[in-house]
Amino acid sequence: MLSQARIAARLPCQDLERARQWYEQKLGLHAAEERDGGLLYRLANGEFGLFTSSGAPSGTHTQMGFEVDDIDAVAAELRRRGVVFEADGIVEIDGNYPSKGRGERATWFRDSEGNLLGLGQPV
Numbered sequence: 126m127l128s129q130a131r132i133a134a135r136l137p138c139q140d141l142e143r144a145r146q147w148y149e150q151k152l153g154l155h156a157a158e159e160r161d162g163g164l165l166y167r168l169a170n171g172e173f174g175l176f177t178s179s180g181a182p183s184g185t186h187t188q189m190g191f192e193v194d195d196i197d198a199v200a201a202e203l204r205r206r207g208v209v210f211e212a213d214g215i216v217e218i219d220g221n222y223p224s225k226g227r228g229e230r231a232t233w234f235r236d237s238e239g240n241l242l243g244l245g246q247p248v
């Protein structure tokens with residue numbers, strides 16, 4: 126039943142305008158839709174929404190990931206834009222996502238609201 130569904134992530138934020146500015150300035154993304162209390166972003170293969178919430182993300186696990194073809198180039202550009210990464214570089218994770226290869230290269234960063242986001246490149 127759900128095998129044909131599209132994946133759509135939702136991330137909480139406490140300050141929607143701060144989050145909008147962060148996603149535009151740091152990630153170069155622009156909201157495709159805006160509603161009271163929420164923003165919707167559409168990317169090549171999915172979408173994610175930011176919604177106003179009085180709760181805060183735990184920050185203890187990756188809440189959303191971006192799969193990219195060249196993690197070194199993407200990470201360098203994000204650093205240039207002021208994104209601060211959690212790790213001191215890109216880590217190799219053997220066996221992660223085995224259906225996509227032998228592992229993954231990955232790194233993580235937080236958005237303006239404390240959501241933990243990841244970058245990954247299958248290897």
